[in-house]
Amino acid sequence: MTTADRYYVPHGSHWPIVGTFGMLTLVIGLANLFNGHDWGQYLAYVGVASILFMLWGWFGDQIHESLKGLYSKQVDVSYRMGMTWFIFSEVMFFAAFFGALFYTREYAIPWLGGEGAGAWTNFVLWNGYEATWPSNGPAGIGGEFETIPAWGVPFLNTLILLTSGLTITLAHWAVKKQKQLQQVLWLAATVALGATFLYFQAHEYMEAYTELNLTLGSGIYGSTFFMLTGFHGLHVTLGTIMLIVITFRAAKGHFTPENHFAFEAVAWYWHFVDVVWLGLFIFVYVL
Amino acid sequence: MSSVAHAEGHDHKPEGFLNRWLFTTNHKDIGTLYLVFSLTMFIIGGAMAMVIRAELFMPGMQLVDPAFFNQMTTMHALIMVFGAVMPAFVGLANWMIPMMIGAPDMALPRMNNWSFWILPFAFTMLLSTLFMDGGAPAAGWTLYPPLVLQGGNSFAFAIFAVHLLGISSIMGAINIIATILNLRAPGMNLLNMPLFVWTWLITAFLLIAVMPVLAGGVTMLLTDKFFGTSFFNAAGGGDPVMYQHIFWFFGHPEVYIMILPAFGVVSEILPTFSRKPLFGYTSMVYASASIAFLSFIVWSHHMFTVGMPLGGELFFMYATMVIAVPTGVKIFNWVATMWKGAMTFETPMLFAIGFVIMFTIGGFSGLMLAIAPADFQYHDTYFVVAHFHYVLVTGAVFAIMAGVYYWLPKWTGHMYDERLGKIHFWWSTIAVNVLFFPQHFLGLAGMPRRIPDYSLQFAEFNMISSIGGFAFGLAQIFFVYIVWKTVKGGQPAEARAWEGAKGLEWTVPSPAPHHTFETPPEIKPDMIAHPSNAH
Amino acid sequence: MKALKFTGALGAMLVSTGAWAEYKLNMTPGVTEFSHIAYGLHMRILWICVVIGVLVFGAMIYSMIAHRKSKGVEPARFSHSTTAEIIWTIIPILILLFMAYPATKGLIAMEAPHDKPDLIVKVTGFQWRWRYDYLNEDVGFISSLDQESNRVRQLKSGENPGQVKDYLLNVDHPLVLPVGKQVKFLLTADDVIHSWWVPALGWKRDAIPGFVNEAWTKIEKPGIYRGQCAELCGRDHGFMPIVIKAVTPEEFEAWVAEQKKSAMAGQEIQPIADQS
Ligand code: HEA
């Protein structure tokens, strides 16, 4: 517990309501799009734009206040806790999809293949289906497909992300040692690595769709594969954008050895994205 | 810190309606918003329950189409759970936690505003599905596939509404954790905190752990319907039952999310009106934590009939039964708190005692449900409906009402009308038992839940239950009147509104000033509600 | 005093459930080994809870009467007692063990594999009726809500359900089963999840599309046993009842022969006797 001599309470802000408006427009747009109304997409764009506007303005306020030295040590700790538990919630979000992967591989597919409690399931409904992994189920939903070998691009991507974990740590040292140029260079390197990762992943997706017939509709394998790697890729994208922002802030000299929470928050997030990838690499690609 | 921190003139309420309510960062105003919102949702959800009870008043289909009936059941539950009970507790947390631990406000006040303002919009969207083609979601609040995937236009809206509610809850929970762990005044140790603060801390962890899982689960529903994935489709190697695992991994902790803060409220009220310290403070904390921990490993007791392997059924049966132990500790400690006290029975105390008794009844039926071979009979009958309304209505809702009566003087500066409060309590208590007790019999006699019409052997008890339901509903209109009257005026309340009340919140004036603590207050031993080392 | 009266009344309600223990108020003891297990456990746990409830609520009520401020008592100051807390942790554990033992035995009995069924019936749930296939006999038919109930249950039909015999609990073609034989059920569904439940058999089991669940029964007494779909399955979930007609093995054989004959003649399936 940290305490302050005097508490800091920020003044009111219109950004949350802008954020709410953005979120709502986004989901109403998407829902209409899914229901077959093409105009929904424009609403969704407006939503995304509003959310970006909100982030820009809200963080702008924060940066402004932080630079003015309004924040106490206590406020800093609150932000750290906030970020930590936000990342934890993200971990649990991924846990749902890892759980789905685990459940279908360990239970659903074997049962459909007649193992254990599934003897009658297999005999009555899916006679002839054998439990294997990868699988697109007894009805072969989505047709035959091939998988992406772990030790090619995915392995390369693992190395890329691990390296980026290193470069961001180097950037952190540079912040602490007040070496601004190094800060910017290491951050730029991290951004470049993130972008390369995304490039490779996009490439992989293209290949999966065009050459391997591996799609989101390829039964349970395609579902778990694309949802896990897709949500991860989305997080890498967000992380990269955040990295770009703090690279610019580093260039402006915003970070001091004492006050650089924004930097650390992004670094934590980036490490989190990294760890999720390791899980993916092992459970989705290798095993 | 320089005075710029308070450049905005924080000693005064902000000028103008928008500034005051829409852009607010004040925990009390946000708390009020939450509470008002919750009450609105309680009335809307309750009105839907009245439609259900009216259709079930007699055998035969009199009022609504079966499809609409299912929409009512689904929406009633979603609104009550996510719109009424959870926001009510967040409202109480917003109002009371900073005051109880000597904090100036919540740790992240702007995010606090965001957490709240998502709710009214998300629920407006959810309610608007009632007017869409094909109507509102109708697959039950559990949204089981494949049935839920048959939903019409409303499906995507309902899923996104759940996403938004989840985001709101997670942000609210993060805020509460940061506030409690970071903003306590010096001297307010963890083991000095009021129990309400403790139970909310634990609840917040539960929220952060399970809301994202629900979000993941409903996302899979969305992609199964619109993007051709096969998570819940056996033909593609998925399993509809997998959804149930994901849902209940969220769903069971969710029910404790709705009861742990209630335990906290009751643990504040009983000592006050018994004029005696809470019995076994430390074991109360450990019991709450154990309940939270156990809640993660019991989820499949909702799924005994899906055909799990024997080992799984045994495990989940045992784990569920174990929860009776820490819960029992709480009940016994409450009784011991009352024992040899000098009790008075003002309305908050009446609701708290009503809570202890009727929650225990609901707990007993929960324990019966946990016995797997018997649950093969109970499952999906009105016995389950009776169980969860006892823990939710006479549990969670009664605790919320107890809390409202208890803290209303602090919020408004006025005492409520004690006579009306007592009438409200007795009216509600009698009506609610007429409403839900017969449902035990209905379930045992074989009436399935989620049906709009039933065979003749169930007629008498359904009619009794409906009458109780209407009476209970009217009692809540009366409650709204009592609260309104107190806000408008009434006998002025002292800082320490209740004779036996301990705790920091009773050292500040009633009504509490817009900003309670500008600087960390000094905590003196007599300001601590439940000193853990008292003898 | 009001609190006392109220709790007293509630207690009386609880206690008398035992006395009123007849079909309309309580779980049916049913007609199979499993239903006896479920019923036995139900009654055992119910009574345990009633006893605990009487003790706990009794203590509370006594305290509310004896320890009230208006009697001028001074509040005691104690705030914990490790001994007491250990006692009320241990005792519930013992009680739970006392419940868990028979529950475990019952569950193991109900889930035990029964390899030699005399008859296998495949049950398929549809929106909103059931299909039954006697796997070794080549007999199968669909069973739906009876015409009478179906007509009266329409919204604002204006008819009195009281005039319909077994309103909503009757079907056109009941499932015919022999008593005293081990019957194995294979449950599945075609569209959404349903749940097959006849209280007299002592269990319900979900019928899940794409998977087959197993269950079995051995009915002790001939008779008509009624049940309903127990998993929300859409609009007419409330209108897909189940009726079992349990008959002697001889009658059953005769019924099967009849079915086969009419099936061969390409006629409508004739159940042994409609809606008795
Ligand atoms: C606030 C909400 C809340 C709470 C607190 C509880 C508490 C409990 N619930 Fe409940 N439950 C629900 C809300 C809640 N439940 C809901 C909403 C559903 C239905 C969801 C749906 O399907 O839509 C449900 C359904 C549900 C089921 C599934 C039923 C079915 O669908 O077939 C089961 C089964 O095990 C269960 C068990 C329990 C148990 C064992 C407890 C225990 O925590 C209770 C513990 C308390 C006590 C036991 C009493 C006090 C203890 C003592 C006095 C000590 C001594 C006692 C003994 C040793 C017996 N609940």
Ligand code: HEA
């Ligand atoms: C916290 C949660 C909560 C709360 C507070 C309630 C409150 C009530 N519930 Fe709730 N209920 C659930 C959670 C809750 N319920 C859940 C989770 C389900 C399962 C859904 C599913 O199966 O998917 C369910 C299902 C459910 C059913 C079963 C439906 C079915 O299976 O088909 C019934 C039936 O009686 C019912 C009745 C009631 C009643 C009468 C109240 C009353 O307490 C409500 C009282 C409040 C009011 C009435 C509002 C105030 C007054 C007015 C609006 C004025 C109008 C008044 C009159 C006309 C008299 N509920």
Ligand code: CUA
């Ligand atoms: Cu079939 Cu409900």
Ligand SMILES: [Cu+2]
């Ligand atoms: Cu549960």
